[in-house]
Amino acid sequence: MSDRQARGALGYLQLPTTDLDASIAFYEAVLGWRGEATYGSFEAPGLIGQWTTELAPTDDGPVPWFVVDDLYRALTQVGEHGGSVRQPPMLDQGERWLAEVSDPSGNRLGLVARVTTARAQTMLMVRDVEASSRWYQELVGLTSDHGGPAYERLLADGELVLQLHHEGTDHHHGPVGDPEQPRGNGVLVWLGAVGDFDGVVERAARMQVEVVKEAHRNPPEGGGNGPGHRELWIRDPDGYTVVVASQDGEAWELD
Numbered sequence: 001m002s003d004r005q006a007r008g009a010l011g012y013l014q015l016p017t018t019d020l021d022a023s024i025a026f027y028e029a030v031l032g033w034r035g036e037a038t039y040g041s042f043e044a045p046g047l048i049g050q051w052t053t054e055l056a057p058t059d060d061g062p063v064p065w066f067v068v069d070d071l072y073r074a075l076t077q078v079g080e081h082g083g084s085v086r087q088p089p090m091l092d093q094g095e096r097w098l099a100e101v102s103d104p105s106g107n108r109l110g111l112v113a114r115v116t117t118a119r120a121q122t123m124l125m126v127r128d129v130e131a132s133s134r135w136y137q138e139l140v141g142l143t144s145d146h147g148g149p150a151y152e153r154l155l156a157d158g159e160l161v162l163q164l165h166h167e168g169t170d171h172h173h174g175p176v177g178d179p180e181q182p183r184g185n186g187v188l189v190w191l192g193a194v195g196d197f198d199g200v201v202e203r204a205a206r207m208q209v210e211v212v213k214e215a216h217r218n219p220p221e222g223g224g225n226g227p228g229h230r231e232l233w234i235r236d237p238d239g240y241t242v243v244v245a246s247q248d249g250e251a252w253e254l255d
Contacts, residue, residue, distance in 0.1 A: 013049035013064070015107060016057040019082075022104040023051045026081040030074055030101075030111075031066055057105040059086075065110035070158065071097050073145075074111055091115070122189060123163040125177040126238045132164050135237055139203050140191055140244060161191070184240040197230055197246035210235040217251050228252050 017023040017040070024035035027042065035042040040051040068074035075085055082104030089099040097113040126132045133152045136142045142162065145153040151171070152164040165171075167179040194200060201215050213233035219226070229246045236242050 010047060013044075013047060014055065015049065015051050015103075016055035016105060017051040017053060017103075017107075018057060018105040020051055020053070022082050026078075026083055026104050029077040029081045030083070031068065057103075057107045059102065059106055059108040061108075063100070063108050063110050065098075065112050068111050068113050071099065071111070071113035073158075074113070075099060075101070089113075119160075121160050121163060123165055123176060124189065124236075124238065124240055125167045125175075125179065125183070126164050127167055127179075128237070129164045129166050132237055135207075136162065139207065139209070140194060140200055141196065156191075162189070183238050187240075189236070189240050189242045190245065191242065192229075192245040193247045194244055195247065197232070197244065197250070200244050201232055204232065204234055212241055218245075221253065225249070225253055 015023070020037055020040050024037060024042075027033040027044075028035060031044065033042045033044045035051070042049055042051065071089060075089075078085060078101045084102045085099065086102055086108065087100035089097045092098050095115055097115065099111045099113075101109050101111060103109060124132070129149055129152050130147075133144055133147070133154065136154055137144065140156075142154040142156055145155045145160065150166045150169040153160055154162040154164070165176050167175070167177070197215075204211070211232070211234055213231070215230055215232045218229060218231050227245075227248045228251050229248050230251050231246075232244045234242050234244070
């Protein structure tokens with residue numbers, strides 16, 4: 001943090017705590033702060049401060065509001081690290097989501113998340129959720145955000161990009177498809193802007209993945225620069241066609 005801050009900026013924050021270790025774990029998980037136990041200090045984006053046992057926690061008074069990038073994840077982490085949700089999310093002027101929570105010591109906090117437009121979060125019906133999850137994790141580096149034999153959420157850089165649903169699990173909505181029908185006819189599972197494209201090609205060969213179209217440039221050489229990336233077309237364990245594409249412009253062609 002800069003030693004010279006604008007007049008009126010929040011420069012230092014003291015937060016009461018009844019359990020320093022619990023507070024460090026909570027704020028690291030929910031907000032990504034970096035805390036240390038020797039002096040009870042922390043670093044946050046644009047802010048430093050300290051947890052102290054010399055002040056009493058309060059849920060009545062000024063309420064600090066902190067930005068989170070994923071509302072669901074933040075609320076989940078609140079509960080998993082000793083806090084509680086005081087007020088469910090509300091939409092504020094169509095621009096932001098606001099939710100009130102308590103930290104493990106009972107301090108009242110606000111969480112702010114921006115409103116987004118629609119995001120593609122494809123769900124695939126699969127025979128073996130855990131095996132498919134491992135396949136996508138190994139091949140393109142997605143990470144599990146749920147796990148289990150019935151349902152899986154897979155993330156890329158912290159953002160949900162793919163859901164896997166067991167073909168025989170109804171949950172609350174009934175089957176997501178007919179397991180007797182062909183999988184994904186006319187639909188491509190497109191995983192774009194992949195930085196490690198060459199690594200994906202190597203791992204696909206090692207995993208003996210069925211290749212639909214070998215790695216190639218789109219458009220072909222001499223065809224211009226839109227989108228100017230490389231693609232690999234393959235099939236996943238359930239027969240869905242998966243396209244892995246490098247970053248647009250990565251295969252830029254000089255005039």
